[in-house]
Structure formats: structure tokens, C-alpha cells
Amino acid sequence: MKKSKLLTWIAIIIIVIYVFPIFWMIISSFKSDLEILTQKVFPSKLNFGNYTYIFKQSGVLNWLLNSTFVSLISTFGVVIITVLAAYSLGRLKYPGNKFLFYITLAGIMIPLQAIMIPRYLLLRDLNLLNKYWGLIIPYMVNPMFVLIVSQFFKGIPNEFEEAARIDGAGELYILFRIMVPLAKPSLVAIAVFSFVSTWNDFLWPLIVMTDQKMYTLPVGLATFYGSYTMKYGVTMAGNVIAALPIFIFFMIFQEQLIQGLTVGGLKE
Amino acid sequence: MKKRTLSGYLLFTPFGLLYALFLIYPLIQGFRMAFYEWDLFSEPKFIGFENFLTMFNDSTFWSSLWNTIYFVILTVPFLVILGFLIALLLNAKIYFRRIFRVMFFFPYILSITIVCSTWAFLYQPQFGIISKIFRAIGINYTGWLTNPNTAMPAIALTTIWWTLGFNVILYLAGLQEISPTIYEAATIDGANSFQKTFFITLPLLKRTHALVLVLQTIASLQIFGQVYIMTGGGPYGKTRVLIQYIYDQGFRYFKMGYAQAMALFFFVIMFIVGIIQFRLTLGGGSDKS
Numbered sequence: 281m282k283k284s285k286l287l288t289w290i291a292i293i294i295i296v297i298y299v300f301p302i303f304w305m306i307i308s309s310f311k312s313d314l315e316i317l318t319q320k321v322f323p324s325k326l327n328f329g330n331y332t333y334i335f336k337q338s339g340v341l342n343w344l345l346n347s348t349f350v351s352l353i354s355t356f357g358v359v360i361i362t363v364l365a366a367y368s369l370g371r372l373k374y375p376g377n378k379f380l381f382y383i384t385l386a387g388i389m390i391p392l393q394a395i396m397i398p399r400y401l402l403l404r405d406l407n408l409l410n411k412y413w414g415l416i417i418p419y420m421v422n423p424m425f426v427l428i429v430s431q432f433f434k435g436i437p438n439e440f441e442e443a444a445r446i447d448g449a450g451e452l453y454i455l456f457r458i459m460v461p462l463a464k465p466s467l468v469a470i471a472v473f474s475f476v477s478t479w480n481d482f483l484w485p486l487i488v489m490t491d492q493k494m495y496t497l498p499v500g501l502a503t504f505y506g507s508y509t510m511k512y513g514v515t516m517a518g519n520v521i522a523a524l525p526i527f528i529f530f531m532i533f534q535e536q537l538i539q540g541l542t543v544g545g546l547k548e
Numbered sequence: 549m550k551k552r553t554l555s556g557y558l559l560f561t562p563f564g565l566l567y568a569l570f571l572i573y574p575l576i577q578g579f580r581m582a583f584y585e586w587d588l589f590s591e592p593k594f595i596g597f598e599n600f601l602t603m604f605n606d607s608t609f610w611s612s613l614w615n616t617i618y619f620v621i622l623t624v625p626f627l628v629i630l631g632f633l634i635a636l637l638l639n640a641k642i643y644f645r646r647i648f649r650v651m652f653f654f655p656y657i658l659s660i661t662i663v664c665s666t667w668a669f670l671y672q673p674q675f676g677i678i679s680k681i682f683r684a685i686g687i688n689y690t691g692w693l694t695n696p697n698t699a700m701p702a703i704a705l706t707t708i709w710w711t712l713g714f715n716v717i718l719y720l721a722g723l724q725e726i727s728p729t730i731y732e733a734a735t736i737d738g739a740n741s742f743q744k745t746f747f748i749t750l751p752l753l754k755r756t757h758a759l760v761l762v763l764q765t766i767a768s769l770q771i772f773g774q775v776y777i778m779t780g781g782g783p784y785g786k787t788r789v790l791i792q793y794i795y796d797q798g799f800r801y802f803k804m805g806y807a808q809a810m811a812l813f814f815f816v817i818m819f820i821v822g823i824i825q826f827r828l829t830l831g832g833g834s835d836k837s
Contacts, residue, residue, distance in 0.1 A: 284641055295652065302654070304677060364560070369560065375553065387567060389823075394818065396811070398577035402574055404588075421570055421571060505777075537657070
């Protein structure tokens with residue numbers, strides 16, 4: 281059970297190189313333009329100019345709120361819808377159950393990029409372009425999540441359900457009072473994963489939102505940086521602001537997030 | 549019994565409706581659209597296979613496809629091999645193991661804009677730190693993102709850095725499923741740690757290797773954002789990838805039908821890779837349950 285010092289040192293060296301870009305991003309956000317031009321490693325003093333600049337000059341705050349709103353609502357929605365469907369597929373026996381299961385399974389094969397154009401046209405017809413709901417509602421359908429949670433429901437022993445049924449409990453009672461608490465780890469995992477992937481999504485908000493005020497943070501910052509290519513201090517300050525909420529979220533939920541990834545092998 | 553049937557349908561309904569509306573309907577519509585000349589302003593016009601003929605004769609389509617494949621070649625092997633090696637290291641008996649794992653995983657959850665703009669800054673020709681380091685060791689090369697030969701490798705490196713943590717996690721999960729008794733038995737037989745890694749760990753992770761390989765290929769084929777942010781497809785179209793070309797044709801030039809024909813082509817590729825993934829992850833024997 282002896283721990284290896286040599287391997288620890290190798291790991292430290294690799295990690296230091298690995299996190300260097302993040303270190304450089306943070307440290308550069310406190311540098312003046314001149315310090316960036318002259319390639320000083322450390323800023324002479326902590327300079328918050330880049331941060332005040334970014335809050336004054338752009339809709340960063342707006343984008344931050346958009347991202348928060350969209351990610352929270354769509355995560356809430358996807359969990360509810362997933363739980364209902366997963367319970368139906370995983371625990372209830374009815375004609376067509378198998379068929380619906382296979383239909384859902386087929387859904388994980390559809391890549392968003394292949395249907396982004398007809399989806400865009402659909403949203404246009406529904407008058408949902410440039411609207412929060414146009415962004416949010418499609419995030420609420422995730423066949424992969426339904427499959428993961430229904431597998432989890434399937435694994436719960438029948439005794440729990442039987443006992444409640446004898447006591448006369450209805451489906452919703454069984455679902456929310458018995459199944460959901462027992463399947464909590466999988467639900468937290470998909471919620472956390474949904475939040476992070478929605479927060480970071482780039483392609484879909486880029487397509488749906490054309491009004492700058494409606495951008496989410498990743499899209500907003502990308503256009504913002506596009507017009508200030510040489511202002512790297514400001515860019516890095518924007519990155520720090522954008523990374524901070526997700527960093528805090530990560531610190532709280534890293535275990536669930538990692539679990540969520542390994543449960544379904546999710547990768548966007 | 550009857551009541552449960554009704555509940556079954558009712559509970560499936562919200563998902564079912566959204567699924568039909570936002571996945572199935574666009575998919576069917578997408579198949580139709582590819583046979584039309586379809587812009588946003590006039591009536592769609594049926595043109596048969598013309599979009600596909602245009603596509604096969606469009607050299608930009610082929611170069612975008614090649615650039616996508618090139619990106620897959622540049623990223624997938626590294627992401628699989630490095631993912632495995634780093635997982636081995638982080639699974640070994642070392643100090644601060646937990647903190648290392650968390651630190652290694654962190655870049656994966658950063659948004660694409662943060663990652664790409666930070667790396668664009670690192671690659672910056674005049675005052676980027678990478679150029680500075682290279683100058684310090686006597687190599688005066690600065691055109692990471694502007695030289696057609698290095699632009700795609702530079703984007704690939706950024707992507708590897710960004711997503712490696714994900715594969716490490718998958719490998720760590722796989723490593724934890726290997727029973728320690730196997731190693732104990734091998735130790736008794738006199739195997740050294742290299743032999744144990746090469747002859748026990750490597751083959752026992754067959755399923756994980758396959759999973760990582762396929763997931764990684766799917767993810768890399770979908771590349772778009774990195775290119776959109778870091779190079780815009782340049783220099784000289786050397787980093788223009790398939791999704792970007794579809795995006796440009798559809799949303800910038802409003803050639804919806806043509807873009808959709810290419811999207812169908814992309815769908816077929818993804819479908820084939822998806823079937824492989826399906827067989828590896830959900831079909832056949834499972835070591836997860």
C-alpha cells in the first residue's frame with residue numbers, strides 16, 4: 281500500500297503543464313495592455329481595468345443572465361420530462377411499451393448537426409426564433425437521458441412498488457415518493473450534465489439567437505472577441521468571468537458530473 | 549391493468565410529443581429538403597438529385613470532408629492513448645490522487661469560447677506565450693493558426709487539451725472494474741508492473757478502448773465551434789470542416805436544400821459510427837450492470 285513518490289512527481293509535472301493555459305488566462309486578465317505586449321509573466325499589480333471594461337462595454341451581464349435562465353429552466357424541464365417517460369418505459373407494462381422503447385433508443389442516433397436546418401425552419405414557423413423557449417424546449421428532449429434513467433428504474437426491486445400498491449398508492453405517488461428518491465443519483469447526474477452541456481452549448485444558440493441581446497455567454501463572448509481581436513487582457517477577463525460560475529458549480533457537483541459521464545458515456 | 553396502460557401512455561406523452569416535434573419531424577423534413585431548392589424567401593422547388601450531384605462535384609465539399617477526417621486522425625489516437633496513460637497514472641498509488649483527477653477533468657467543462665480564445669492567445673504570433681517559449685529554445689516559428697500546415701494541428705492540440713479529461717474519466721471507471729485479485733495472482737507469478745499493465749490491464753479494458761474510440765470519433769466528426777472561433781475556416785480553407793460548410797451554406801447563403809443534402813451525408817456517416825457504438829455499448833455483453 282506504499283504510495284509512490286516518483287509517480288506523484290510525474291503527475292505533478294504533467295498537471296502543471298496541463299493547467300498552464302488556465303493559469304495564463306487568469307494571470308493575463310490582470311495585466312495591462314502594455315504588460316501583455318511586452319510578455320511580462322506576472323503583472324506588476326493586480327489591474328482590474330479589463331474587468332471593468334468588459335462590464336461597461338458589452339452585454340456580458342445580459343448574456344450571463346440568458347445562460348443562467350436557459351440552463352436552469354431547460355435542466356428542470358429535461359429532468360421532469362425524462363423522469364415521466366423513463367418510468368413509463370422502465371416500470372409500466374402496456375401494449376406498445378417495447379415499441380416506444382426502441383423508438384427512444386433510435387433517437388440517440390440522430391445528431392443535432394444533421395437536423396439543425398429543418399429544426400431551425402420549424403422554430404421559424406412556430407415563431408420561436410430569438411425567443412428563450414425556442415432555445416429551451418429542444419433541450420428538454422434527450423433520449424439518452426430517458427434510457428439511462430429507465431435502466432435505473434428497472435433495477436429497483438419490485439417489493440417497494442408492491443407494498444405501496446397494496447396500500448392503494450397511485451402511479452404518481454409511486455413514481456415521486458418511491459422511485460425518484462431511489463433513483464436520485466442518476467437524476468442528479470443527468471441534471472448536472474444537462475446544466476453543464478446547455479451552459480456550454482455553442483451551435484444551437486448560435487443558430488436560434490440572431491439578436492445580440494438574446495445570445496448566451498459562449499456565443500456572445502465569441503462575437504465580442506471577434507470585434508476586439510487585439511485586446512487579449514479584456515478577452516481573458518471575459519473568460520474568467522464566464523468560467524467562474526461553472527467553476528463553482530463544478531466544485532459543488534464534480535462527483536455527480538463525473539458519475540453522469542461514466543453512466544452513459546455521454547459526450548457532446 | 550387498464551389504468552396502468554393509460555398511465556403508461558400519459559407519462560410518456562410529454563417526452564413523446566417533443567421527441568416527435570423536435571427530432572423525428574426535422575429528420576423526415578431533412579430527408580425531403582435535400583431534394584429541393586429551398587431558400588428562406590421563395591417557394592421550395594423540387595429538383596430531384598441535383599443537390600447531391602452538386603455536392604459530389606463541389607471541391608469545397610470534398611476538402612471540408614477531408615479536413616474533418618484529418619481532424620479525426622489528428623485527435624482520436626492521441627485522445628485514446630493519452631487518456632489511457634493518464635488514467636493509469638491517476639489510478640496508481642500516488643499522493644493527491646483525488647485533487648489531480650479533479651484538476652485534470654476541469655478543462656472539459658469549460659465552454660468552447662473560453663478554451664478557444666485562451667488558446668488563440670497562447671498561439672498569438674507576437675506576444676503569445678507558445679511563440680515566446682519556442683523563441684527561447686531557438687525556434688522562430690509563430691504562424692500556428694495562420695500557416696495552412698499548422699492551423700489544423702494547432703486546433704487539434706487545443707481540442708485534445710480540452711476534452712482529454714473526459715476519456716481519462718472513462719478509463720478510470722474501466723480500471724476500477726478490474727478485480728485486484730488478478731494483479732495479486734500475477735504478482736505471485738512474478739510479473740513486473742510493465743507486464744501487468746501490458747498483459748492484464750490493456751486487454752481487460754477492451755470494452756473501454758472500444759467505447760472511448762467510438763465516442764471520440766463521433767465527437768471529433770462533429771467539430772465546428774473550435775474552427776468557427778479560432779480560424780473561421782482559414783487559412784485558405786485549410787480548417788474548413790464539414791459542419792462549418794453546412795452551416796455557411798445554410799445560414800449564411802441560405803442554400804437550405806443544398807446544406808441539407810450535405811447534412812444527410814453527414815447523418816449517414818454518423819449513423820454508421822452510431823451503429824458501431826450501439827453494438828459496443830448497449831448490445832452484447834455488459835460489464836456495467
